[in-house]
Amino acid sequence: xxxxxxxxxxxxxxxxxxxxxxxxxxxxxxxxxxxxxxxxxxxxxxxxxxxxxxxxxxxxxxxxxxxxxxxxxxxxxxxxxxxxxxxxxxxxxxxxxxxxxxxxxxxxxxxxxxxxxxxxxxxxxxxxxxxxxxxxxxxxxxxxxxxxxxxxxxxxxxxxxxxxxxxxxxxxxxxxxxxxxxxxxxxxxxxxxxxxxxxxxxxxxxxxxxxxxxxxxxxxxxxxxxxxxxxxxxxxxxxxxxxxxxxxxxxxxxxxxxxxxxxxxxxxxxxxxxxxxxxxxxxxxxxxxxxxxxxxxxxxxxxxxxxxxxxxxxxxxxxxxxxxxxxxxxxxxxxxxxxxxxxxxxxxxxxxxxxxxxxxxxxxxxxxxxxxxxxxxxxxxx
Amino acid sequence: xxxxxxxxxxxxxxxxxxxxxxxxxxxxxxxxxxxxxxxxxxxxxxxxxxxxxxxxxxxxxxxxxxxxxxxxxxxxxxxxxxxxxxxxxxxxxxxxxxxxxxxxxxxxxxxxxxxxxxxxxxxxxxxxxxx
Numbered sequence: 001x002x003x004x005x006x007x008x009x010x011x012x013x014x015x016x017x018x019x020x021x022x023x024x025x026x027x028x029x030x031x032x033x034x035x036x037x038x039x040x041x042x043x044x045x046x047x048x049x050x051x052x053x054x055x056x057x058x059x060x061x062x063x064x065x066x067x068x069x070x071x072x073x074x075x076x077x078x079x080x081x082x083x084x085x086x087x088x089x090x091x092x093x094x095x096x097x098x099x100x101x102x103x104x105x106x107x108x109x110x111x112x113x114x115x116x117x118x119x120x121x122x123x124x125x126x127x128x129x130x131x132x133x134x135x136x137x138x139x140x141x142x143x144x145x146x147x148x149x150x151x152x153x154x155x156x157x158x159x160x161x162x163x164x165x166x167x168x169x170x171x172x173x174x175x176x177x178x179x180x181x182x183x184x185x186x187x188x189x190x191x192x193x194x195x196x197x198x199x200x201x202x203x204x205x206x207x208x209x210x211x212x213x214x215x216x217x218x219x220x221x222x223x224x225x226x227x228x229x230x231x232x233x234x235x236x237x238x239x240x241x242x243x244x245x246x247x248x249x250x251x252x253x254x255x256x257x258x259x260x261x262x263x264x265x266x267x268x269x270x271x272x273x274x275x276x277x278x279x280x281x282x283x284x285x286x287x288x289x290x291x292x293x294x295x296x297x298x299x300x301x302x303x304x305x306x307x308x309x310x311x312x313x314x315x316x317x318x319x320x321x322x323x324x325x326x327x328x329x330x331x332x333x334x335x336x337x338x339x340x341x342x343x344x345x346x347x348x349x350x351x352x353x354x355x356x357x358x359x360x361x362x363x364x365x366x367x368x369x370x371x372x373x374x375x376x377x378x379x380x381x382x
Numbered sequence: 383x384x385x386x387x388x389x390x391x392x393x394x395x396x397x398x399x400x401x402x403x404x405x406x407x408x409x410x411x412x413x414x415x416x417x418x419x420x421x422x423x424x425x426x427x428x429x430x431x432x433x434x435x436x437x438x439x440x441x442x443x444x445x446x447x448x449x450x451x452x453x454x455x456x457x458x459x460x461x462x463x464x465x466x467x468x469x470x471x472x473x474x475x476x477x478x479x480x481x482x483x484x485x486x487x488x489x490x491x492x493x494x495x496x497x498x499x500x501x502x503x504x505x506x507x508x509x510x511x512x513x
Contacts, residue, residue, distance in 0.1 A: 200449055
């Protein structure tokens with residue numbers, strides 16, 4: 001599959017919308033932008049991939065776009081863990097001849113409808129695990145990430161200031177991204193410290209920004225991609241990972257909850273498939289639903305040694321002049337929370353050379369899905 | 383008047399745990415063949431297959447990690463409260479519960495605790511107090 005498929009078009013809705021629009025409405029809008037970007041007609045789309053938590057509905061979307069013959073449609077489980085894998089499914093569909101042009105999308109009315117930060121009960125399908133946590137008052141992803149963060153702090157001396165450094169990094173990039181929710185709204189360490197406590201040690205700005213948005217991208221074969229409007233961005237490798245005693249974030253029964261085993265499994269498979277290592281990556285988009293999960297993902301993907309992420313990030317490693325510029329569109333802490341699909345299209349822009357926060361001479365661009373749940377990651381190359 | 387407390391969505395693989403808790407007993411899924419424990423319970427255990435048993439264990443342990451929950455939280459709970467993951471001594475599995483009987487910010491990793499139960503209808507819900 002390596003390099004046999006490419007991303008040819010990307011699109012997204014406004015990330016600062018405050019009026020409820022249906023997921024289908026938003027995804028049509030994002031798809032039309034992606035088609036225009038690629039220089040193709042929507043009628044060329046013959047496949048669709050998303051995550052299983054998406055409620056758009058492939059049939060609704062096909063009808064709205066006026067598509068008459070779809071040959072491939074598939075969903076990847078586990079929400080934000082699955083978005084990179086959805087792009088991987090598209091690449092496999094194209095490489096195997098199941099489809100010619102596959103639309104990958106993720107729509108989320110996270111602001112007006114399904115708040116990640118709310119104290120709503122999880123999807124009933126997850127109650128096998130959550131029946132032991134909800135009655136104790138542990139139900140939101142932030143509360144669970146806080147338990148993981150606390151243990152990381154205990155084992156490795158990670159500090160609140162180092163969590164803040166992750167938030168300040170994302171928000172720093174968002175300031176210069178006109179599409180971001182926090183465009184032109186800087187966050188200082190003082191602002192961070194004044195953010196209300198959500199689930200100690202997580203404060204308000206440790207948490208991603210619930211958004212109403214849809215993001216779309218188009219995948220086709222490397223051969224067809226060469227005739228498209230944009231420079232092709234090749235899908236170098238995609239991998240998935242699930243570790244031991246996996247739950248929808250808690251996985252509290254593992255020997256060490258600070259190890260996101262799913263990310264470690266995924267990393268092993270990804271680097272093997274690509275034939276390169278973390279040191280070869282020029283720019284990264286690390287799934288940032290909560291700041292401590294970025295620190296842990298940096299460790300599990302091998303960008304920094306286990307336990308060393310806090311000081312590394314605090315030293316500015318993720319910044320514009322750092323060793324690994326990361327979350328360059330502002331990520332989900334600064335741009336929008338769309339299960340990381342917005343981070344994947346930023347990874348595309350970095351290879352094209354068209355990001356508003358462009359890193360010079362990008363050859364290889366990395367994106368990861370949400371860690372803490374069964375996850376996925378990908379590498380794009382020029 | 384606070385909202386009713388959320389109760390677990392029990393299934394046939396887990397009901398033994400919740401019903402024993404109603405009687406003030408902590409039982410953990412146990413494999414007699416390998417003398418190993420598993421929690422949360424699953425329908426199957428490597429070693430004994432479907433022939434596992436519920437085994438009563440002492441409810442003592444140490445706080446492995448925790449958070450102090452502030453709003454937003456489920457409306458049944460008065461914030462702030464400490465919710466902890468506890469390493470149980472004998473079964474060597476982790477059990478989640480609130481830690482009560484002290485200020486939430488006095489909870490520490492490593493703190494010794496003992497399980498207690500709230501009775502809610504047909505089931506018991508575990509929580510911890512300092513030992």
